[in-house]
Amino acid sequence: MDEFELIRKLTRSLPTNDTVATGVGDDCAVLDLGVPDRQFLFKTDAVVEGIHFLPDTAPEKIGHKALARALSDIAAMAGTPIAALVTLGLPKKFDPERVAAIYQGMKPVADKFGVAIVGGETTTNPERVFLSIALLGWVPRGKAVLRSGAKAGDAIFVSGDLGGSLSGRHLEVEPRIAEAHWLARHFHVHAMIDLSDGLAGDLRHVLQHSGVGAELLATSIPVSRAARQAAKASTSAKPPLLAALTDGEDFELLFTLPSRSAVPLLDGWKEQFPKVKLTCIGKVVAGEGITIRDQQGVRKLSAHGYVHFA
Amino acid sequence: MDEFELIRKLTRSLPTNDTVATGVGDDCAVLDLGVPDRQFLFKTDAVVEGIHFLPDTAPEKIGHKALARALSDIAAMAGTPIAALVTLGLPKKFDPERVAAIYQGMKPVADKFGVAIVGGETTTNPERVFLSIALLGWVPRGKAVLRSGAKAGDAIFVSGDLGGSLSGRHLEVEPRIAEAHWLARHFHVHAMIDLSDGLAGDLRHVLQHSGVGAELLATSIPVSRAARQAAKASTSAKPPLLAALTDGEDFELLFTLPSRSAVPLLDGWKEQFPKVKLTCIGKVVAGEGITIRDQQGVRKLSAHGYVHFA
Numbered sequence: 001m002d003e004f005e006l007i008r009k010l011t012r013s014l015p016t017n018d019t020v021a022t023g024v025g026d027d028c029a030v031l032d033l034g035v036p037d038r039q040f041l042f043k044t045d046a047v048v049e050g051i052h053f054l055p056d057t058a059p060e061k062i063g064h065k066a067l068a069r070a071l072s073d074i075a076a077m078a079g080t081p082i083a084a085l086v087t088l089g090l091p092k093k094f095d096p097e098r099v100a101a102i103y104q105g106m107k108p109v110a111d112k113f114g115v116a117i118v119g120g121e122t123t124t125n126p127e128r129v130f131l132s133i134a135l136l137g138w139v140p141r142g143k144a145v146l147r148s149g150a151k152a153g154d155a156i157f158v159s160g161d162l163g164g165s166l167s168g169r170h171l172e173v174e175p176r177i178a179e180a181h182w183l184a185r186h187f188h189v190h191a192m193i194d195l196s197d198g199l200a201g202d203l204r205h206v207l208q209h210s211g212v213g214a215e216l217l218a219t220s221i222p223v224s225r226a227a228r229q230a231a232k233a234s235t236s237a238k239p240p241l242l243a244a245l246t247d248g249e250d251f252e253l254l255f256t257l258p259s260r261s262a263v264p265l266l267d268g269w270k271e272q273f274p275k276v277k278l279t280c281i282g283k284v285v286a287g288e289g290i291t292i293r294d295q296q297g298v299r300k301l302s303a304h305g306y307v308h309f310a
Numbered sequence: 311m312d313e314f315e316l317i318r319k320l321t322r323s324l325p326t327n328d329t330v331a332t333g334v335g336d337d338c339a340v341l342d343l344g345v346p347d348r349q350f351l352f353k354t355d356a357v358v359e360g361i362h363f364l365p366d367t368a369p370e371k372i373g374h375k376a377l378a379r380a381l382s383d384i385a386a387m388a389g390t391p392i393a394a395l396v397t398l399g400l401p402k403k404f405d406p407e408r409v410a411a412i413y414q415g416m417k418p419v420a421d422k423f424g425v426a427i428v429g430g431e432t433t434t435n436p437e438r439v440f441l442s443i444a445l446l447g448w449v450p451r452g453k454a455v456l457r458s459g460a461k462a463g464d465a466i467f468v469s470g471d472l473g474g475s476l477s478g479r480h481l482e483v484e485p486r487i488a489e490a491h492w493l494a495r496h497f498h499v500h501a502m503i504d505l506s507d508g509l510a511g512d513l514r515h516v517l518q519h520s521g522v523g524a525e526l527l528a529t530s531i532p533v534s535r536a537a538r539q540a541a542k543a544s545t546s547a548k549p550p551l552l553a554a555l556t557d558g559e560d561f562e563l564l565f566t567l568p569s570r571s572a573v574p575l576l577d578g579w580k581e582q583f584p585k586v587k588l589t590c591i592g593k594v595v596a597g598e599g600i601t602i603r604d605q606q607g608v609r610k611l612s613a614h615g616y617v618h619f620a
Contacts, residue, residue: 014428015394015417017426020426025428028429029429033343033448035345038344040428042429042444044395044397044444046442050436070436085339087356103324114327116324116333118330118341119333119338119339121354121355123356124361127437132356132431229547282415
């Protein structure tokens with residue numbers, strides 16, 4: 001049992017009340033606040049200097065990434081964002097102009113997705129910038145797409161390309177909110193998650209919540225050019241497929257739906273979102289764990305998702 | 311213009327939408343989510359190791375303080391909490407048992423006030439624990455008590471004793487939610503805030519938002535025993551009155567209401583909350599700034615509230 005497992009176990013007995021439709025463990029909490037046709041989503045997500053961005057990262061990009069990451073969790077529930085709060089831990093004497101630039105970086109993202117920034121807090125974190133976003137959103141009642149609905153026989157899809165995000169793409173997260181809305185409106189999506197820890201790790205979350213396993217097809221995994229280039233440039237870099245499975249910070253959608261929907265989905269998506277790749281990477285199977293099929297046959301996937309404490 | 315002023319100025323032009331009834335600048339944001347008789351409160355509040363607690367502070371007390379502080383902001387709007395998210399930035403190899411103990415410290419506070427803890431996040435903050443609480447709450451529609459309603463002629467009240475909180479009381483914050491509900495139900499409270507930065511600083515927030523000034527009576531300020539003892543123990547400590555005005559971290563309620571309500575308020579409060587002191591400390595006046603009346607006459611109060619970047 002790793003540290004995350006322990007924390008997860010400890011947080012299972014947390015205080016609850018009758019507003020809670022879905023508590024700890026999904027991309028967002030789902031709350032019932034007394035609106036007949038809606039439920040509400042509640043989520044926080046933090047980025048930390050030296051972990052999620054570097055000391056010399058442009059402050060506008062820090063702001064963009066922080067808000068976009070949090071919105072990606074709203075997308076993963078097929079939700080719509082409403083309002084955000086910004087918590088900024090800053091070293092003493094941090095340049096106020098840099099704070100302004102962090103906020104400036106959030107503004108276009110907030111405008112694009114209709115999010116109000118309604119306040120927040122500035123406090124001291126002496127060694128590094130710590131930026132947490134709290135988000136409130138909504139979904140039509142009963143329509144939040146959880147991690148727990150994957151069924152044996154489902155096809156597994158991912159948007160975009162995976163791996164090598166840290167070479168730059170992670171600063172330009174594009175929350176897949178429009179895509180998720182379209183999916184939820186036109187298909188019976190069984191389970192969805194956004195890829196933050198890496199395909200292998202995040203798929204495992206879906207499988208564990210759903211009590212099923214998965215078989216992936218190695219040649220189908222959409223490996224990013226950044227991951228291929230990194231592997232070419234250095235023999236010590238991860239092989240491209242491993243990078244796509246484990247790098248993390250992709251912020252793409254991973255979802256499952258009945259395999260009979262696969263063809264209409266691919267056709268409709270291509271028309272709606274011609275610039276965003278959509279790939280079927282495998283299928284949900286009975287059992288547990290992930291296997292991957294390549295030239296050598298079918299192997300158990302032992303690679304882990306990106307783990308924050310590693 | 312200090313750094314906070316600049317940040318405040320910069321955040322005034324933030325993205326908004328039609329859910330926002332009150333945005334940046336009050337104890338909580340007030341949101342309209344489509345419930346006819348309710349509005350919702352949204353707030354984050356962070357505590358940081360070495361700033362708001364010490365490395366050797368018992369982890370249960372850290373959890374208690376973090377959640378109770380955030381609830382104090384809900385109290386300051388006369389609201390009721392619903393659900394909380396916990397963001398924990400932790401040094402690598404932080405003992406999971408200490409994480410469990412932080413959560414354990416939150417549990418009795420959450421239970422007492424009916425708050426569900428619906429998730430959160432654990433990330434890395436290498437040098438120190440950074441703990442932010444995001445809270446959602448509600449108020450009857452139109453009944454959130456803002457900072458902006460103080461009127462010349464109002465009497466100014468504070469609950470509890472002030473100053474010297476850092477000697478221990480700050481770890482035992484008691485959110486004044488029941489008191490705030492009772493106040494809002496029985497009196498026309500014009501303005502309210504919770505005391506986090508110190509009486510002088512927080513009263514100034516109310517006055518600036520309301521476009522008025524205040525005259526305090528020095529002998530009325532309820533100075534805590536801790537502040538008196540600290541002054542007695544060391545000649546380098548703040549004089550007790552200054553401590554009560556500027557120490558911060560009191561988490562008591564400061565509010566104003568028509569002076570004709572002062573006597574029924576004091577009588578009713580004593581009956582309802584016999585263990586919590588309530589004191590009239592002065593009055594709201596036309597103009598701006600704070601004056602304080604003592605044996606030497608009336609002086610302008612130049613002392614600042616506790617400023618995080620000082």
